[in-house]
Amino acid sequence: MNTIEKLKAINNLLLQTAFIVNYDNVAEHLLEVYDLEKYSKRSFLRDIQGLKEEIGRRYPTLEDDLGPLIKHNRVKDRYTYVRDDLSAFPSLSEKELTQIASIIEFNQHLFTDRAGKGVVNKLRAISLENSLTEYNELLSWPSIQLIKDGERSGxxxxxxxxxxxxxxxxxxxxxxxxxxxxxxxxxxxxxxxxxxxxxxxxxxxxxxxxxxxxxxxxxxxxxxxxxxxxxxxxxxxxxxxxxxxxxxxxNFNPVEYFQYCFGIFRENISDPNLTHEKVTIKLEPNNWILPYVMKYPLHFTQEVKVVNEETKEAIVELDIEINDELVSMILKYTDYMTIVSPERLRLKVIERLQKSLSNYSI
Known part of the structure; x- marks a missing residue:
């Protein structure tokens, strides 16, 4: 294991907030993962200094504002970066990011709603950010902020x-x-x-x-x-x-399970006769929703009839199953849209609105 490999390994440990970076823990990690048996405290301190030099080269002027970019808490015996978004090395090289992006583009069938393209764009944004920091002073804020979805339960x-x-x-x-x-x-x-x-x-x-x-x-x-x-x-x-x-x-295609539902939750087990039906929604005058609905359809069956170009009043028709997610979406924009039909969907919305009003009654 050469010096750069060791520095990258310790850098990755510093990026893990749950890992306490000190000599004992790093030595144990290097032994378990890399079979590195003879790793002295002197070597560890030398590697920490090497990381300080690497991160100093990557962010040449940041130390002037923040001081040392790797700090040591003597009480807790722990080394950390002074900011969560710092790293002495890009987590992935430009070549690796490009390869991953190409693999995702080649496997677009694994994604729905163009999600694969979004992942590719995120990877390219990371790659661009990494390359820019090599030649420019790092801002005190990230130039690109990506959506952090967090851990996936289960x-x-x-x-x-x-x-x-x-x-x-x-x-x-x-x-x-x-x-x-x-x-x-x-x-x-x-x-x-x-x-x-x-x-x-x-x-x-x-x-x-x-x-x-x-x-x-x-x-x-x-x-x-x-x-x-x-x-x-x-x-x-x-x-x-x-x-x-x-x-x-x-002819079995499980993707069809989600075809006519709004979201993914269906009532097909409790209602074996569940089917999709025509839903008509009126977009009220002076709404801001119409251009968004035109550009980003609520459902693939959507048809829009503009009644008044000036006031943006329109009729939206969907061929869809009625479920709680559809009702919740309508309630979210109830100031701007009204259910025309079917009647049972109108009644669901009215019931929810009445219940909400009762919660605010004095």
């Missing part, structure tokens, strides 16, 4: 589930409801697909799942029989040794 189950999806393997899940009083239930079935979704509250992983029972001799998934499970409520995943025959219909 991600610890992801690898096992993807392996079982690819291998068409039957699994047994321990699944717990959302409330604190819910008991974990054992569910057996065939995992179909992982869906990532941001519902406006947080971004999480969801498992599209075909449940089976003991009497089923043939496992044959159908779109309307699938159910959606949040990964953060799955407590365990166990692959089952099962001799039942798995028959995937030729």
């Amino acid at each position: 991600s610890e189950q992801l690898q096992k589930l993807i392996e079982c999806i690819s291998g068409k393997k039957i699994i047994e899940l321990q699944h717990k409801g959302l409330t604190s009083k819910s008991q974990a239930k054992t569910i057996s079935g065939l995992p179909i697909m992982i869906k990532e979704y941001n519902n406006g509250w947080f971004t999480g992983w969801y498992l599209l799942f075909h449940e089976i029972n003991a009497a089923d001799k043939i496992v044959e998934p159908r779109i309307e029989g699938l159910r959606l499970l949040a990964l953060d409520r799955i407590e365990s995943v166990k692959e089952k040794t099962d001799r039942r025959r798995i028959n995937i219909p030729l």
Whole structure:
């Protein structure tokens, strides 16, 4: 392990807020990960000095404002960067970032709603930021701020589930409801697909799942029989040794499960006759929503009829399933849009509005 490799390893540890960087911890890490047996405290202090020089070259004038860019807390015996956005080395090289971006572009089928293009753009933004700081003084604020989605709840189950999806393997899940009083239930079935979704509250992983029972001799998934499970409520995943025959219909495409719903949550299990229907929404005069709806359709079935160009009054028609997410979206913009039909959707919105008003009654 040469000096640069050691410096990069320690740099990466400094970027991990949960890791306490000191001689003992770094020496243990280098031994476990890199089999580096003879690592003295003198070598560690030399490497810290080397990192200070590297980061000083990368941000040549920042020390004038902040002082030493690596500080040592004597009480806690811990080294840290003075700012969270500092690094002596880019986390990925330009070549690596380009390769990853190319791989994502080549696999656009794994993403929906042009999300893959967004990831590529983020990687290119990171690459650009890294290259600019090599030649320019670092600002006291980031020149680009990317959306931080954070950890994905349930991600610890992801690898096992993807392996079982690819291998068409039957699994047994321990699944717990959302409330604190819910008991974990054992569910057996065939995992179909992982869906990532941001519902406006947080971004999480969801498992599209075909449940089976003991009497089923043939496992044959159908779109309307699938159910959606949040990964953060799955407590365990166990692959089952099962001799039942798995028959995937030729026209089976799990993406169709989400085709006519607003968001991803459907009521197909509680309502086997669930279907999509025509929804008509009036955009009220003097709204600001019309240009956004025209550019970013609410749903792929959307049709817009502009009634008045001057006031922006319009009629929006969707062929869609009615669910809580659709109602919530309408309520969010209720000052600017009104449900024309169907009547049951109007009543859902009215009921929610009346309940909200009652909460504010004096």
